[in-house]
Amino acid sequence: MSERLRKILTLVFVREPGKILLGLKKRGFGCGLWNGFGGKVEKNETILQGAKRELVEECGIQADVLERIGLINFEFENDPVIMEVHVFLTFHYIGDPVETEEMKPEWYKDGEIPFNQMWPDDKYWFPYMLQKRKFEAYFLFKGMDTILDYWIKESLNDCCSSVNKII
Numbered sequence: 001m002s003e004r005l006r007k008i009l010t011l012v013f014v015r016e017p018g019k020i021l022l023g024l025k026k027r028g029f030g031c032g033l034w035n036g037f038g039g040k041v042e043k044n045e046t047i048l049q050g051a052k053r054e055l056v057e058e059c060g061i062q063a064d065v066l067e068r069i070g071l072i073n074f075e076f077e078n079d080p081v082i083m084e085v086h087v088f089l090t091f092h093y094i095g096d097p098v099e100t101e102e103m104k105p106e107w108y109k110d111g112e113i114p115f116n117q118m119w120p121d122d123k124y125w126f127p128y129m130l131q132k133r134k135f136e137a138y139f140l141f142k143g144m145d146t147i148l149d150y151w152i153k154e155s156l157n158d159c160c161s162s163v164n165k166i167i
């Protein structure tokens with residue numbers, strides 16, 4: 001089997017009944033798009049620790065309990081790197097969201113999520129996340145805007161990555 005490089009990332013959604021906290025990415029990958037809060041997992045931390053750290057860093061919110069709700073693998077055409085994104089959810093958090101150098105947070109009603117200003121894959125898997133249905137998904141992208149292939153299934157294994165090499 002050929003060696004694949006995996007980038008492990010987190011993505012956290014803070015919820016209130018009927019509402020979700022999104023952040024407008026102000027720089028870097030996904031700049032100008034609304035998303036949850038997260039980023040690369042560092043070498044000295046677990047995926048869960050990385051998720052909690054990024055949530056504090058990006059919007060000042062502390063969440064002691066995060067529920068792992070989804071796992072999404074992203075591939076880009078002609079790119080050997082697989083992005084493995086671990087999606088978490090919480091209704092229990094401490095603090096008010098604050099704008100940071102990286103993200104501008106804003107609450108959205110479940111029915112008013114700005115999918116036209118989000119990653120194109122989000123509209124496929126958000127319904128699972130919003131309904132607390134665990135899911136796994138795969139998306140093959142051409143560039144940043146075009147989805148060439150994808151699948152979603154309603155289940156989530158306990159095991160994390162089949163990492164050959166984490167970058």
Ligand SMILES: Nc1ncnc2c1[nH]c(=O)n2[C@H]1C[C@H](O)[C@@H](COP(=O)(O)OP(=O)(O)OP(=O)(O)O)O1
Pocket residue numbers: 009010011012027028029030035036037038039040041074083085119120121122
């Ligand atoms: N296609 C798609 N849909 C939904 N969400 C995402 C993607 N691609 C993604 O990368 N993401 C998510 C996964 C992460 O939460 C962020 C990207 O993290 P990034 O900003 O690259 O990581 P940081 O560690 O914060 O980066 P620095 O700017 O600090 O270097 O988007």
